[in-house]
Amino acid sequence: MSKAATADTAKWDLAPLYNGPGDPALEADLAAAAKRARSFRRDFRGRIASDRLTSDLLRAALAAFEELQRFAIKPSLYAQLLFAADSTPVRHRGLLAKVREAWSAIGEELLFFELELLKVDEELLAELLKDPGVAAYAHYLSRLRTHRRYTLSEEVEKVLKRKDLTGREAFVQLFEELTASFRFQFRMPGAEEPSEVTGEELLGLLHHPDRQLREEALTLFLNRHAEQGLTLSACFNNLFLDHSKEVELRRYPDIMTPTHLANETEPAMVERLMEVTEANYGLARDYFRLKKKLLGLEEMKNTDIYAPLQQTARQFPFAEAQALVLDAFRGFSPQLADCAAAFFTERRIDVLPAPGKSGGAFCAGMSPGLSPYVLLNYTGNLRDVATLAHELGHGVHFSLSRNQNLFHYQAPLPFAETASVFGEMLVTRHLLERERDPQVKIEILAAKLEDIIATTFRQNVLTRFELAAHQLRRERLLDAEDFCRLWWEENARLFGDAVTMIEPYRWGWAYISHFIHSRFYCYSYIFGELLVLSLYRRYQEQGASFVPKYLELLAKGGSEPPARLLKPFGIHLTRPDFWQKGYDFVADLLAELKGLVGE
Numbered sequence: 054m055s056k057a058a059t060a061d062t063a064k065w066d067l068a069p070l071y072n073g074p075g076d077p078a079l080e081a082d083l084a085a086a087a088k089r090a091r092s093f094r095r096d097f098r099g100r101i102a103s104d105r106l107t108s109d110l111l112r113a114a115l116a117a118f119e120e121l122q123r124f125a126i127k128p129s130l131y132a133q134l135l136f137a138a139d140s141t142p143v144r145h146r147g148l149l150a151k152v153r154e155a156w157s158a159i160g161e162e163l164l165f166f167e168l169e170l171l172k173v174d175e176e177l178l179a180e181l182l183k184d185p186g187v188a189a190y191a192h193y194l195s196r197l198r199t200h201r202r203y204t205l206s207e208e209v210e211k212v213l214k215r216k217d218l219t220g221r222e223a224f225v226q227l228f229e230e231l232t233a234s235f236r237f238q239f240r241m242p243g244a245e246e247p248s249e250v251t252g253e254e255l256l257g258l259l260h261h262p263d264r265q266l267r268e269e270a271l272t273l274f275l276n277r278h279a280e281q282g283l284t285l286s287a288c289f290n291n292l293f294l295d296h297s298k299e300v301e302l303r304r305y306p307d308i309m310t311p312t313h314l315a316n317e318t319e320p321a322m323v324e325r326l327m328e329v330t331e332a333n334y335g336l337a338r339d340y341f342r343l344k345k346k347l348l349g350l351e352e353m354k355n356t357d358i359y360a361p362l363q364q365t366a367r368q369f370p371f372a373e374a375q376a377l378v379l380d381a382f383r384g385f386s387p388q389l390a391d392c393a394a395a396f397f398t399e400r401r402i403d404v405l406p407a408p409g410k411s412g413g414a415f416c417a418g419m420s421p422g423l424s425p426y427v428l429l430n431y432t433g434n435l436r437d438v439a440t441l442a443h444e445l446g447h448g449v450h451f452s453l454s455r456n457q458n459l460f461h462y463q464a465p466l467p468f469a470e471t472a473s474v475f476g477e478m479l480v481t482r483h484l485l486e487r488e489r490d491p492q493v494k495i496e497i498l499a500a501k502l503e504d505i506i507a508t509t510f511r512q513n514v515l516t517r518f519e520l521a522a523h524q525l526r527r528e529r530l531l532d533a534e535d536f537c538r539l540w541w542e543e544n545a546r547l548f549g550d551a552v553t554m555i556e557p558y559r560w561g562w563a564y565i566s567h568f569i570h571s572r573f574y575c576y577s578y579i580f581g582e583l584l585v586l587s588l589y590r591r592y593q594e595q596g597a598s599f600v601p602k603y604l605e606l607l608a609k610g611g612s613e614p615p616a617r618l619l620k621p622f623g624i625h626l627t628r629p630d631f632w633q634k635g636y637d638f639v640a641d642l643l644a645e646l647k648g649l650v651g652e
């Protein structure tokens with residue numbers, strides 16, 4: 054099971070998709086997709102928003118609509134993966150642009166369909182939903198129709214979509230290309246001379262034992278963002294303004310409404326989640342003070358948060374990390390482990406950092422008909438092991454929900470992080486159980502707490518910053534200084550007097566790609582983390598009987614709204630104490646750590 058990650062096997066194999074950016078099959082698929090889109094339009098346009106709509110016709114249209122998109126996703130997945138693995142070759146960028154344009158054209162042909170679906174009379178639709186073939190799409194239809202009030206005419210929607218290419222999407226692309234092009238001259242630990250490194254490698258050094266090195270690495274990374282402050286703030290300004298204009302055009306009551314509709318969350322629930330998080334900021338500060346003591350520091354800087362507790366930070370060769378994660382998954386459920394193992398045997402994972410490669414980590418699951426892929430930037434620390442568990446958790450979720458249709462394949466957004474964070478929790482407990490050295494145990498527990506702090510408290514800071522910046526952008530153009538100030542203020546609320554931020558951290562907002570790619574996504578991490586802590590506690594209480602319920606939850610994908618997905622577990626999101634219970638679990642972990650260090 055522990056195949057070594059050599060230069061050869063550490064790269065993913067995209068050949069099952071296409072043979073290269075110039076593969077004639079890709080070109081042919083794009084052309085066929087465009088043709089199918091045109092005939093779909095010819096067959097169904099004007100027949101959906103009609104009093105004479107029958108269940109036969111609607112069923113056929115829904116099936117054709119799904120089938121055509123499943124077909125058209127393949128070139129898009131391929132182009133995105135190719136670009137993510139290496140954004141430098143012109144032909145990779147060219148293919149991505151080409152596929153995006155093709156999608157946009159297909160999207161235009163198909164646009165009428167969802168708009169007509171929105172117009173179908175409520176009573177007629179209820180009648181048609183009695184047909185099982187239509188009912189298979191029930192959740193998709195009900196989600197779509199929540200947008201009913203905010204949708205504009207087909208002509209306007211078409212123009213908006215077309216202008217997005219040179220508007221919103223162009224700024225997203227600019228941000229991606231600019232940040233992916235960053236190279237840094239830095240003397241890596243143990244090296245004699247400075248060499249060219251990526252931003253990911255610099256951020257990886259935040260886990261290095263050398264305090265000065267950590268600060269230098271983050272400073273260099275952030276200063277580059279400061280140098281590009283004009284361009285980066287232009288991207289933020291335009292994307293935020295674009296959103297503000299969209300809110301006006303569609304008459305959303307609030308800037309977060311589209312997110313709530315997409316997430317199927319209630320504004321009050323999310324606000325409560327954030328308030329409870331803020332009420333527990335003290336837990337994070339408590340941890341930072343403990344860590345300061347363990348590190349023997351006079352002053353705790355934000356570059357010290359991820360410092361290893363021992364001078365010899367444990368390194369995990371990739372083969373060991375792979376075995377660890379698969380064993381932890383197997384201890385929970387062999388089915389879970391088998392799904393994760395397939396990423397290695399089918400070479401659907403790209404492991405090591407490389408120039409031009411996209412930063413961070415992700416799992417791309419775009420269609421139930423196409424196997425998901427995982428991208429990592431593995432450097433070998435404990436955090437990277439957690440990231441591997443995280444992304445494989447996503448991967449398992451996608452694999453288990455592959456029997457859902459395209460529209461029910463992905464989990465509702467607040468559940469998007471459930472399987473990933475649960476996977477991490479399994480690995481943490483597995484590591485703690487097999488470890489004999491109390492010092493390493495302390496390190497594992499500390500890493501878990503740091504991770505929880507990063508996925509709850511830090512995400513709350515990110516969301517508050519994003520909200521504040523969007524609000525202010527509705528009033529006026531923001532300069533880089535505004536973004537820096539808002540960022541600093543929100544972070545200061547969390548850190549209080551427990552942590553001192555280094556001055557260049559003012560630019561910490563400028564590299565968070567969530568602000569660019571998926572607006573207000575960050576609260577989903579808090580939701581996901583607290584939900585997982587609660588699910589994990591149930592697993593501890595119920596043992597084996599919990600496992601099938603959990604697998605069933607993953608297999609349901611996005612076929613039901615969040616509240617209904619949680620029903621089998623007896624979880625009610627509206628209960629005021631639900632979120633606090635999650636933080637009580639965090640407090641228990643902190644107490645466990647304090648016990649180990651003899652506090």
Ligand SMILES: [Zn+2]
Binds near residue numbers: 447
């Ligand atoms: Zn994730």
